[in-house]
Amino acid sequence: MPHSSTQEITDIILKAANKARQEIKPGQEKSFTNPVKWPIDCLVGPGLEGAIACESEIGYVNGSSGELIYRGYNVFDLCAYSNFEEVSYLLIHGHLPTAVQFKKFKKDLVSYRFVPKTIRTLMSFPVEEMNSMAALRLGSNLLRREFSYVDQRTYRPDYPPISSDEDSIPMETRPMGEKHAIYEFNNGKITQRNNKFSELNSPSGLKSCYQLISGVAAVAAAVSRMRQGHLPIEADPELSHAANLLYMLTGRKPTAVEERIMDVALILHADHGMNASTFATMVVASTLSDLYFAVGSGIAALNGPLHGGANEQVLHMLEKIGSVNNVKDWYQKARSRKDKIMGFGHRVYKAYDPRARVLGPLAKYLVEKSENKRSLELFNVATELEKKVVDTLGVEKKIFPNVDFYSGIVYSCMGIPADLFTPIFAVSRVSGWTSRVLEYLKNNRIFRPRAVYVGQFDLDYVPLNKRKGEKSDKK
Ligand SMILES: CC(C)(COP(=O)(O)OP(=O)(O)OC[C@H]1O[C@@H](n2cnc3c(N)ncnc32)[C@H](O)[C@@H]1OP(=O)(O)O)[C@@H](O)C(=O)NCCC(=O)NCCS
Numbered sequence: 377m378p379h380s381s382t383q384e385i386t387d388i389i390l391k392a393a394n395k396a397r398q399e400i401k402p403g404q405e406k407s408f409t410n411p412v413k414w415p416i417d418c419l420v421g422p423g424l425e426g427a428i429a430c431e432s433e434i435g436y437v438n439g440s441s442g443e444l445i446y447r448g449y450n451v452f453d454l455c456a457y458s459n460f461e462e463v464s465y466l467l468i469h470g471h472l473p474t475a476v477q478f479k480k481f482k483k484d485l486v487s488y489r490f491v492p493k494t495i496r497t498l499m500s501f502p503v504e505e506m507n508s509m510a511a512l513r514l515g516s517n518l519l520r521r522e523f524s525y526v527d528q529r530t531y532r533p534d535y536p537p538i539s540s541d542e543d544s545i546p547m548e549t550r551p552m553g554e555k556h557a558i559y560e561f562n563n564g565k566i567t568q569r570n571n572k573f574s575e576l577n578s579p580s581g582l583k584s585c586y587q588l589i590s591g592v593a594a595v596a597a598a599v600s601r602m603r604q605g606h607l608p609i610e611a612d613p614e615l616s617h618a619a620n621l622l623y624m625l626t627g628r629k630p631t632a633v634e635e636r637i638m639d640v641a642l643i644l645h646a647d648h649g650m651n652a653s654t655f656a657t658m659v660v661a662s663t664l665s666d667l668y669f670a671v672g673s674g675i676a677a678l679n680g681p682l683h684g685g686a687n688e689q690v691l692h693m694l695e696k697i698g699s700v701n702n703v704k705d706w707y708q709k710a711r712s713r714k715d716k717i718m719g720f721g722h723r724v725y726k727a728y729d730p731r732a733r734v735l736g737p738l739a740k741y742l743v744e745k746s747e748n749k750r751s752l753e754l755f756n757v758a759t760e761l762e763k764k765v766v767d768t769l770g771v772e773k774k775i776f777p778n779v780d781f782y783s784g785i786v787y788s789c790m791g792i793p794a795d796l797f798t799p800i801f802a803v804s805r806v807s808g809w810t811s812r813v814l815e816y817l818k819n820n821r822i823f824r825p826r827a828v829y830v831g832q833f834d835l836d837y838v839p840l841n842k843r844k845g846e847k848s849d850k851k
Contacts, residue, residue, distance in 0.1 A: 382636040393452035442727030460642040464807040488590035489611035503602040509679040515595030520668030585810035596799040597624030647808030653677035661813040687797040690719040691784035719781030726774035735782035742789035
């Protein structure tokens, strides 16, 4: 990609932000911004729609106006002026860092980029045959093995190992009867959190968050390389988080513009309220399992096509449509089949997703610069499809493009393969997941909603040999 100024990217973001500010009426939804006095009355729909699970100071999604706020800052401003490391610090610590704090934070993140044991162990698995999110989840579990003190302890199973292969790995730690959540090992010393979780914000308590932010990125890059038949690339301590991620993925130091665009994409995906993967992460953490397990659940939840998996599906969909001329027919057929159009709709947004407002113009910028004419064609298919959907479903059901609609085009223009789109989403979301877990655990209560039982009562047990009906074996 020809070199151009990062100021162009900032200008694109500012233009998108101005357009949004002209089109939307900013505001706050009282029922989602006023402090909660438990127990609370709220109207709950299927899929826990409308349910209030906790209070949080981390982020706010205003679904009716289409605004996204991290710790009081509008995401447009963070995209225009900040970077992923600073945003991660903001999410975790609640305020922007001073110069000294920022330097130290970046140094910590860099030190956690090097996860040799994890990568070496990951290489003993058939990663090239695995779903990339499954490999990422496996890698996050291996990070746990490398970093969590529970797995550092001498582990001697009291039954014979299944295999005598010296590479065989106990993938999970057996429950050891820990009374409290365990978040960190501190230079090999066993550190157990007290039951008030007050130490979670201590330097050692934060290490797991930092380690996961850097480690999951290193694992995602290694997974990508291995799936393409290459050896993983060692991190470069001189590069920013975004630039290093691109470097480890592609083997090439990115241009300043590529780095800036990746930074913006990471900022946009860092946090998003109580979405499914964040909720999954928090549910696991609320049982006093640990952050590594919790993040593993987040990765698993994010994988689904209704959530983070949509970005990869969008690109396949655009490829399938093929050309602008096919959009009308394709869309008509999809609508008559009542298909969900990937990259559109959102549980919370009933307005244009602010993240798509930034990613759309960035995708346009990239395809226009790209020498690959196919990406311009796919972008044109995307914009034509957007028009059709917004003119119909937008009017009828307030369905607009979401974060996943343009992110795939952005990533593919930067040489990232489609099966890495969702892992990159996870790389960014680790900041949101871990911040929210830390916040929730300060006043932890295990998540435990109820299901309404609509089954039968008072059935008499029938022995197997007396059961009749089509389910029984007639032989
Ligand atoms: C994100 C999503 C899961 C939200 O789901 P939800 O809040 O449960 O909304 P529902 O699935 O109940 O949809 C409500 C209505 O809008 C329709 N709808 C929602 N998203 C749609 C889409 N992408 N394409 C077509 N119709 C859609 C539904 O068919 C439903 O219509 P109905 O009331 O006539 O039955 C959903 O919009 C979706 O599946 N989108 C596509 C996948 C995607 O892009 N995911 C990434 C999200 S960031």
